[in-house]
Amino acid sequence: MMSQNEIAISAQGLKKSYKNIPVLEGVDFEVKTGSIFALLGSNGAGKTTIVKILATLLKQDSGNVTVNGFDVASKPGNVRQSISLTGQFAAVDEILTGRENLIMIAKLRHLKNPHPVADDLLKRFGLTDAADRRASTYSGGMRRRLDIAMSLVGKPPLIFLDEPTTGLDPEGRMEVWKIVKELAGSGTTVFLTTQYLDEAEQLADRIAILHKGKIIVSGTLAELKKLFPPAKVEYIEKQPTLEEIFLAIIGKKKEEN
Amino acid sequence: METIKNYFFRDMGVMLGRSMRHILRSMDTIITVTIMPIMFMLLFVYVFGGAIKTGTDNYVNYLLPGILLIAIATGISYTAYRLFIDMQRGILERFHSMPIARSTVLWGHVLTSLVSNAISVVVIILVALMMGFRSSAGVLSWLAVAGILALFTLALTWIAVIAGLSAKSVDGASAFSYPIIFLPFISSAFVPTQSMPGPVRAFAEHQPVTSIVETIRALLSNQPVGNEIWVAIAWCVGIMLVAYIFAMRAYQKRV
Ligand SMILES: Nc1ncnc2c1ncn2[C@@H]1O[C@H](COP(=O)(O)OP(=O)(O)OP(=O)(O)O)[C@@H](O)[C@H]1O
Numbered sequence: 001m002m003s004q005n006e007i008a009i010s011a012q013g014l015k016k017s018y019k020n021i022p023v024l025e026g027v028d029f030e031v032k033t034g035s036i037f038a039l040l041g042s043n044g045a046g047k048t049t050i051v052k053i054l055a056t057l058l059k060q061d062s063g064n065v066t067v068n069g070f071d072v073a074s075k076p077g078n079v080r081q082s083i084s085l086t087g088q089f090a091a092v093d094e095i096l097t098g099r100e101n102l103i104m105i106a107k108l109r110h111l112k113n114p115h116p117v118a119d120d121l122l123k124r125f126g127l128t129d130a131a132d133r134r135a136s137t138y139s140g141g142m143r144r145r146l147d148i149a150m151s152l153v154g155k156p157p158l159i160f161l162d163e164p165t166t167g168l169d170p171e172g173r174m175e176v177w178k179i180v181k182e183l184a185g186s187g188t189t190v191f192l193t194t195q196y197l198d199e200a201e202q203l204a205d206r207i208a209i210l211h212k213g214k215i216i217v218s219g220t221l222a223e224l225k226k227l228f229p230p231a232k233v234e235y236i237e238k239q240p241t242l243e244e245i246f247l248a249i250i251g252k253k254k255e256e257n
Numbered sequence: 258m259e260t261i262k263n264y265f266f267r268d269m270g271v272m273l274g275r276s277m278r279h280i281l282r283s284m285d286t287i288i289t290v291t292i293m294p295i296m297f298m299l300l301f302v303y304v305f306g307g308a309i310k311t312g313t314d315n316y317v318n319y320l321l322p323g324i325l326l327i328a329i330a331t332g333i334s335y336t337a338y339r340l341f342i343d344m345q346r347g348i349l350e351r352f353h354s355m356p357i358a359r360s361t362v363l364w365g366h367v368l369t370s371l372v373s374n375a376i377s378v379v380v381i382i383l384v385a386l387m388m389g390f391r392s393s394a395g396v397l398s399w400l401a402v403a404g405i406l407a408l409f410t411l412a413l414t415w416i417a418v419i420a421g422l423s424a425k426s427v428d429g430a431s432a433f434s435y436p437i438i439f440l441p442f443i444s445s446a447f448v449p450t451q452s453m454p455g456p457v458r459a460f461a462e463h464q465p466v467t468s469i470v471e472t473i474r475a476l477l478s479n480q481p482v483g484n485e486i487w488v489a490i491a492w493c494v495g496i497m498l499v500a501y502i503f504a505m506r507a508y509q510k511r512v
């Protein structure tokens with residue numbers, strides 16, 4: 001048995017239907033404090049629904065869900081003290097500048113020194129040059145970085161990232177991966193959802209696959225790999241993937257500069 | 258939980274700062290809410306004014322209360338718009354997953370509505386002064402005018418909240434205000450109701466705008482307000498309470 005404070009999130013028998021359509025039909029999982037947990041699932045599997053329940057935005061129909069030891073249904077206020085959500089769609093204020101967005105969140109988190117906190121995050125996320133431009137002028141990748149930066153204000157111990165890299169180009173994806181790895185390195189618990197196995201593979205300590213309303217498998221990557229069909233050795237001419245082509249070209253450009 | 262309550266007003270201040278920035282950064286809002294009523298005022302005073310018989314020698318004095326109500330009715334359609342946009346974007350989910358009272362978001366919009374409408378009312382009064390508006394009202398009467406305008410703004414703001422929360426499209430969110438903007442035209446705001454045909458006159462004399470306009474006009478010209486002020490306050494408070502209840506219901510449904 002693990003002690004209570006080693007478990008950041010626990011869900012047991014989690015069920016949720018929209019109207020009469022069941023989405024979650026008894027979901028069970030546990031996330032250890034300080035680990036990266038990836039929830040893998042295809043479109044419409046119910047990943048966002050789970051994140052919303054964990055972040056107290058949505059109430060489950062039944063099942064026990066605790067976050068940092070607090071029940072999400074009966075103690076949502078306590079849960080919100082220690083979490084931070086980066087939703088599937090960027091939650092930045094488009095009319096405010098990047099800096100203003102960060103300062104606003106710092107003020108709402110009642111930090112003593114919002115300005116230096118904002119400056120620091122802008123620097124960390126490579127947004128210093130764009131700091132005083134409205135977020136509506138940001139590219140998708142910049143917006144996502146600002147979005148994640150906003151979630152880090154006040155150093156919450158548990159962070160939800162709902163499909164943090166969907167819609168980003170390969171470079172943007174890798175930037176986000178780097179951020180997530182740094183986060184985990186500093187002891188933050190990360191709960192992320194993704195549609196890509198390679199992303200889960202890159203980042204997660206534990207992976208759970210959500211399918212047809214249930215977690216069909218969960219475990220470490222090594223445990224999961226045993227369940228996959230064995231790798232076959234075949235000799236075929238391998239075309240470079242778009243990602244490889246892209247990175248090669250970008251790399252060359254950077255060398256030229 | 259205790260700390261959340263202690264921070265309520267500070268958080269609301271942050272929300273106010275946020276939407277005031279939204280307002281100041283959209284020229285469209287500023288133009289529609291202040292310039293349009295000012296254009297109406299210019300049009301009525303310098304184009305139609307000569308033909309309108311109100312029994313006063315200073316038509317700007319007669320007209321100003323109605324213009325102020327039109328400005329407020331236009332202003333609150335933007336409250337609905339801003340709320341609607343917030344509901345569509347992820348930013349609301351971010352706020353709701355943070356340790357702040359959820360109603361701060363809503364009250365932030367309501368406060369913004371009060372502040373921004375107060376600003377446009379002051380601007381319009383300044384322009385009216387340049388156009389020859391004069392008032393012999395004392396401090397108390399001005400305070401009463403401010404109070405009634407604030408009540409009117411609050412009443413309409415809660416209607417705007419219902420619209421912003423339940424609209425399906427941006428247009429829907431602001432369209433509700435057109436009939437309200439139109440109400441002053443079928444009231445004693447621009448011409449005395451005596452000149453209107455029977456049924457129109459009956460409507461004009463019994464709708465809320467007339468009593469509010471009459472009260473403000475009486476206060477500004479130092480005339481006795483009589484019962485009209487109570488009718489006006491009753492309308493505003495009544496509308497506000499009903500709208501508040503429905504707005505809260507719409508809010509519970511959304512979050
Ligand atoms: N508010 C809602 N009302 C009705 N059905 C909903 C609602 N929200 C989600 N659903 C349905 O629930 C199912 C799960 O949705 P959810 O957004 O949780 O999936 P997801 O795994 O996040 O998908 P995606 O990868 O596309 O983001 C989908 O079939 C979706 O259509």
Ligand SMILES: [Mg+2]
Binds near residue numbers: 048088162
């Ligand atoms: Mg989703």
